[in-house]
Amino acid sequence: QGVALGAYIDGFEVVNRRFAGGAFDWLTPFSVFCGLALIAAYALLGCTWLIMKTEGRLQQQMHDLGRPLIFVVLAVTGIVSLWTPLAHPDIAERWFSLPNLFWFMPVPVLVLLCTWALLRAVANNANYSPFLLTLALIFLGYSGLGISLWPNVIPPSISIWEASAPPQSQGFMLVGALFIIPFILMYTAWSYYVFRGKVTVDDGYH
Structure with missing residues (x-):
C-alpha cells in the first residue's frame, strides 16, 4: 500500500488520456520509502490498538514499544513531507506560497501537537x-x-472532474451506495460492540 501510495504521489505519465509510462515506473526510491x-x-497503530485492548504484561510491553515507534513515525513523516515538495515543484508552490502557507500551517502544527499528546x-x-491520537x-x-x-485525482494533471464517470453512471452508483452503506455502518458498529472491552487471559472462543 505504501509503495502504491508513493507511486501515486509521483504521478503517472499520460498522453492523450492514455497511460504512457513503463511497467516499473512505480518502483522508485520515494515509493519504496513510502512503503517503509x-x-x-501500521506498527504504531497496532501497538496502540493492543494498548487499548489488552492489559497486564502485554499492555506494558506495548507501552514500552510505543515511544520509539512514535519517534520513528514522526521521523518518516517528516522525511516524506520534505521529500514530496522537493521532488514536485507544483506541490512545493502550493504549500509554501502565500497565503497558502498560513492556511495550511495548522496541519504540521497539529501533527506536532498530536505527537506530543501521544x-x-x-x-x-x-x-x-x-489509539485515538x-x-x-x-x-x-x-x-x-x-x-x-x-484536485488532481490522477497526478500530476488529471483532475477529479476530468476523471469522473458520466453523471448517469454516478447516479446509478449513488443508488447502490445509499442502499449498502447503512448496512456497512451497522455491521461495523455491531462488530465494535461485540468485541468491546479488553481481552483478558480468561477470554476464549465458545
Whole structure:
C-alpha cells in the first residue's frame, strides 16, 4: 500500500488520456520509502490498538514499544513531507506560497501537537487515548496528501472532474451506495460492540 501510495504521489505519465509510462515506473526510491513509512505507521497503530485492548504484561510491553515507534513515525513523516515538495515543484508552490502557507500551517502544527499528546499518553500508561491520537496522526497525514494533490485525482494533471464517470453512471452508483452503506455502518458498529472491552487471559472462543 505504501509503495502504491508513493507511486501515486509521483504521478503517472499520460498522453492523450492514455497511460504512457513503463511497467516499473512505480518502483522508485520515494515509493519504496513510502512503503517503509506506512509499515511504521501500521506498527504504531497496532501497538496502540493492543494498548487499548489488552492489559497486564502485554499492555506494558506495548507501552514500552510505543515511544520509539512514535519517534520513528514522526521521523518518516517528516522525511516524506520534505521529500514530496522537493521532488514536485507544483506541490512545493502550493504549500509554501502565500497565503497558502498560513492556511495550511495548522496541519504540521497539529501533527506536532498530536505527537506530543501521544508521547504523554504512552508515558502515563493511558488506555484509549494512544489509539485515538494515532488515528488523528494518520488522518492528518492523509489531509496533507489531499492538500498536496487536490484536485488532481490522477497526478500530476488529471483532475477529479476530468476523471469522473458520466453523471448517469454516478447516479446509478449513488443508488447502490445509499442502499449498502447503512448496512456497512451497522455491521461495523455491531462488530465494535461485540468485541468491546479488553481481552483478558480468561477470554476464549465458545
